Amino acid sequence: MSEQQTPSSPAADNPTKHRESSRSRLGLSGATVRNLGLVAALLLLCLVGFLTGGDRFASVQNLMIVLSLASVTGVIAIGMTFVITTGGIDLSVGSVLGLTTVWASTLATQTMADQYGWIVMVGCALLVGLAAGLINGVIIAYGNVVAFIATLSMLVAARGLAELIANRRTQIVNQSSFESTFQGDLLGVPKIVWIFAIVAVAGWFLLNRTTFGRRTVAVGGNAEAARLAGINVKRHLLYVYGLAGLTAGVAGVMLLARTGAGSSTNGLLLELDVIAAVVVGGTLLVGGRGTIVGTVIGVLIFATLTNVFIINNIDSSVQQIARGAIIVAAVLLQQRFARRSTS
Amino acid sequence: MSEQQTPSSPAADNPTKHRESSRSRLGLSGATVRNLGLVAALLLLCLVGFLTGGDRFASVQNLMIVLSLASVTGVIAIGMTFVITTGGIDLSVGSVLGLTTVWASTLATQTMADQYGWIVMVGCALLVGLAAGLINGVIIAYGNVVAFIATLSMLVAARGLAELIANRRTQIVNQSSFESTFQGDLLGVPKIVWIFAIVAVAGWFLLNRTTFGRRTVAVGGNAEAARLAGINVKRHLLYVYGLAGLTAGVAGVMLLARTGAGSSTNGLLLELDVIAAVVVGGTLLVGGRGTIVGTVIGVLIFATLTNVFIINNIDSSVQQIARGAIIVAAVLLQQRFARRSTS
Amino acid sequence: MVTEDPAAPLLQMQGIVKHFPGAKALDGVDLDVLPGEVHCLLGQNGAGKSTLIKVLAGAHQPTAGTILMDGQEIQISHPVAALEHGVATMYQELDVVDGLTVAENIYLGHELASAGFTQRRTVASRTRELMARLGHPEIPPHREVGELSAAGKQIVSMARALSRDARVIVMDEPSAVLDSGEVDNLFRVVDELTSQGVAIVYISHRLEEIRRIGDRITVLKDGVTVGRNLDVADTPTDELIKLMTGKNVEYAFPERPGVPQDAPVRLEVTDLSLSGVFSDVSLSIRAGEIVGLAGLVGSGRSEILETIYGARRATHGRVQLDGKSLRRGSVGAAVAADIGLAPEERKSQGLLLDEPVYRNVTLSSFARIARGGWLDERAEKAAATEQAAALDLRPAGVDRAIRTLSGGNQQKAMLARWLVHGCEVLLLDEPTRGVDVGARSEIYDLVRRLADAGTAVLVVSSEIPEVLGLADRVLVISDGQVVHSGPAESIDEHQVLDMVMEGSAA
Amino acid sequence: GCVSNEPAEEEGSDSEEMSSEEGSGGTMNDEPGETVTIGFSAPAADHGWMGAITSAAEDAAADYEDVELRVAEGTNDVNVQISQIETFIADGVDAIVLLPFDGAALTDVATEAMEAGIPVVNVDREFSSPFAARSTVLGDNYGMGVSAGTYICEQLGDQPDAVVAEIQGIASLPLTQDRSQGFEDALADCGLDVDNQVAAEFTVQSGEQVTANLLQAAPEIDAIWNHDDDQGVGVLQAIENAGRDEFFMVGGAGSLDVMEHIQSGDTVLEATVVYPSTQAADGIKLARLIAQEKNLGDLASSTVPRTVQLYAPVVTADNVDQFMDIGFRS
Ligand SMILES: Nc1ncnc2c1ncn2[C@@H]1O[C@H](COP(=O)(O)OP(=O)(O)OP(=O)(O)O)[C@@H](O)[C@H]1O
Ligand SMILES: Nc1ncnc2c1ncn2[C@@H]1O[C@H](COP(=O)(O)OP(=O)(O)OP(=O)(O)O)[C@@H](O)[C@H]1O
């Protein structure tokens, strides 16, 4: 939002042209260079984890824990990457996630699932997420309401609706076909991690290899140019917010599988974590540039950070102070790295 | 953030020009026209309040309740208006507010205040707020860290620090000079409302009548142009975030007076409320346009909404759904109004 | 070049009216375009040229009027409809997306895709072909457009129009950001297209270009057609200017009074270098002197100006004003020492588009206008109004948002900023880019008047005649090096071009 | 397993039993008196226990035709909560039941209400001044910690090296600190201490998240105390996901699900410490009695007492049947 983020400003020390040449020499795309810094931050964090936690940190089991924890946030972050790439924001993902877990685990849904299989619960979660996303999209694209306000309103409203439906109770999932399908491991890797992987790969292709992705970047980079090139900008925004809602629904299914419970408190404050991961990953808040790989690394950084803290049994207040400092340090490191690697 | 907000996009039928001319005919500034729509939304809300609550709503006493409620948020929203006008954002205000209430009410501070008067507590709150804001500013302006991430880190870190200082206990204020100075009414109006009024008027002058305000608008409107016009953009950003921190400190003093207690949980999630009020008020998230009057009306709308809900005794979950819908409706109304009033 | 029967126009626009709420941009404009011709659209800044072609492109909806293609009335209700009817447009405002690659920009909106997946290889090879056709095989399809210069972006925009296989290509001031070599390239492609029967609608403020490629001319003034289908060969320049401006404009450079030998040196630049861009640039300008920098696009002229001004931090060298060294890399110091820069890209580097004119004008003069941080709006407006009047700013009011001014008037407002400030040294980067003939000579006069009053002026322009005509002394820059320095009278356009080419070949 | 969204009657019968429990001679008290308006304000229902509190209050009020309940929007912003109480005062309600987000912060406004002649019943989080409430219904947070710690001591007292882990609720709340303090003190009595401490947020999701990490951090555990049974749903799931069972767990609050687990012994959950979610319902009942100037049925004194502190017993497989009735559906 502030000028520092605009890559297009011909700011004094921005060696655009120069950078390009050295980059092409290395055969690296701009996104790759930016991601290198992030990987460095993640590796540094892992090193700290290993030095302080030893085998408790550096084990396959722990890796799976970190990945599992990253999965729910990660799936939403993929959808959020698209939203932020258009220059928008979706504050409602956390509460929509909560709503989908509640709706998909009501007595009625679970009873129907007993009859027709888990598809009912999954379908319910996805539909609810999609619907919430599309409502956001309509309000933003066709109502011209600033995304921040529209999705903040959805945040509040979806939470209220979830409370109404759940009657403020936690709904336990005991639908066996759902549990057997989504809980546990596959080839030694938790199923929800597989889902995250699939969504991430699909998201990467969608953003980088399809017209949908190209249009997303165009809408965020220069909406007027996109319009003049014949893109239906409003409809595209609608789709993108729908997509974000859909990923919230997928994440809802994953959370249901992982916690075995639907609750209106699910996803509380998740939005900030998700946005932070996406932005730390290198997607620009002003729009026009998005990176799925960066987002995945961003999510992993946050999950690893939590893991390292708990393994070291650090007081939660101290954790928070350290967390703030480390996030800033990671971003600074990333910048430094990007600058150095190109000189 | 999405294209709809960008006034600079030469969108096809954007009636900029027209608005300009009819505006000058009516002798109204652009901000005034936009604010009219907001006032209409507020009046409508008041009408609903009056129809449903009658005298319980339309009484001086109730007005004072609404104003008191609006005051704490309002003061921070004034600072936030400057930040958002530069195109930035400050997510840390709520937790910095919490930190200032804690720091200003520790045993040590209160003991010192017993000796030297309330100025110690107030000075402490203001200094802590200012320092937190300046740290934000340095990281954003000189570290080139995106404001969203820098202030999110500050949010987390300040909360952790507040917990450490308060040892997670609520600290009771029983410093009599502080209480007698800031609690209660003056001329029938609560003192914190007076403070809000003073801060709002000062903010208005600062934004509209001083070079500081002009620079704020310039930095947000086009940072590169501002830089080439000789404005020290980085230093100015530092000041603006410092100002936001300072208003968090002022709000801290007000909240201490209102609650008589300092706690690390003070100001939880306040940032979203504040940003929502500022944006609903008409300040652009992309920067370059800010309105103090709009912000004040925005804050009043949210406070009145809360008040009308209580008076009407609506179920808490339903309230949330309604709140979401009403915020969107208010923004839509404001837009419609602005469009109509200029045709 | 007109290959078909001139009686059968390809495209006709009749009685086009476009009202923006409160303003009439077009008030009944007609345009006939024949197949295979280059039809030039002329008019002052704000005459309505861009608005007209935006109506044609479906970006604006006309208030009234009809558009005929092959004699059939058509509706162009959105940009896609225009493209479907074979009308492709290169807009005046660069309409590329920085975050996308060259190839992606070219095929934006008509991506070659199977089942939604972009066919990257096909797209890349076609892009390579297009770039080769435009004379720029060195621009790779996968390069991010944000990393290209303005000229590069213009070429991408051109390639996009070509990729549409259009029957009519509209070019809105394509040459404004191009240097002479690039313009030659552009014209070669235009010739190629017209020989295939494609019609070109060409907008430019450079009359000599119109002489070179134009077939017929339509002249707009204040939203109405004042000259219709004039033959380029038969219409003298005076007449065109008269049609456009409604008066006789002396299209000449102001007299050079000659700088007195004893005039003090104002600006002294010694061995200034910016690593990777230019090196060891030395120059000095005396009070009352205008120095011009000539060179190709990308030769580093803008960077030299910006480095002198402190907007970029020099890696080496020194800038002195009246014998005192300036702090390196500090715009504030330069402004305080009364150095002003009118940057190259008005919109992105100079203006606060949504702010009123007077606030744009006083932005650098707070030290003069404010007292203790307090602004006196009345004083501000008075100062701005005074300079606006001196520059003949149109419309004269300083309260309107600067966005609503035409390009030439925005440029004048930029100059007014430094007039209010009062400059010892004025650095002008492409001061007449996109400015119409009338305003152009006013700007020349103004610069000369400033110099006569003792200001030292450094001008960068891609139009070599402009540099030669306006400046007292000319420095030729090639590849970041000064390759020639001498009085403007002692050198002509061809010599400059030779030097420039030689330097870049070396 | 149990089914959520169970029919509402069950809850109704719950509260009826409670009311008879509380005022067993109270048939007189339940008889309709003059209609009273009671204002109710509580923090946001952002976790199950708080949700149960609000629902219980609403249900309790619904049982009386002479009670008109005004429920303010749940909020964690003390500034807003103060404004809610101010509105109640301005409205002239007959009594206020207040579960403050932060007891100290709401003390002033509660005092104001009392001064305006409106009795305030303080629930769960205590005011910092005795003048702020007519009557106070408290759980026992410190006592909870002590009960949990004592239970663990009983089980592990002979193993001084035993690894004890603690899963807190929202760490920044004073009540969490009270619980942890009680726990620590009780453990200290038998020479144990807390080896791993993590903080969740009273939500299922956060419970699962921190527990997954905790189990990794501590490869060998002997006992866990989890402060809250709502987040406990996630905690148990994480334990199940990790396939760990070398330890036993003690819960907190006493949700019905947890009691069912204790009863069936199908999880590591051996016991829970009750922290009654009936407090707000009790608050409503007391407020009604105060406003109608009645007394608790069985008391000899003529008015409602100043403080009611609810007991925090340990529920184990041995006595769980006794407590099923007061368990709440989280
Ligand atoms: N979106 C708009 N809203 C209001 N007025 C507009 C808008 N676009 C253009 N105008 C006005 O319409 C008139 C014609 O503008 P246009 O851009 O077509 O001029 P032009 O001939 O292309 O000028 P230039 O040579 O400077 O590019 C101008 O007075 C301009 O201010
Ligand atoms: N930020 C930068 N860092 C390093 N080199 C740069 C940067 N920007 C531009 N350059 C290089 O500087 C040279 C000059 O750039 P530029 O296009 O601004 O020159 P110019 O002479 O002003 O041309 P124009 O007519 O386009 O203004 C180019 O060779 C370009 O590669």
Ligand SMILES: [Mg+2]
């Ligand atoms: Mg134009």
Ligand SMILES: [Mg+2]
């Ligand atoms: Mg240049």
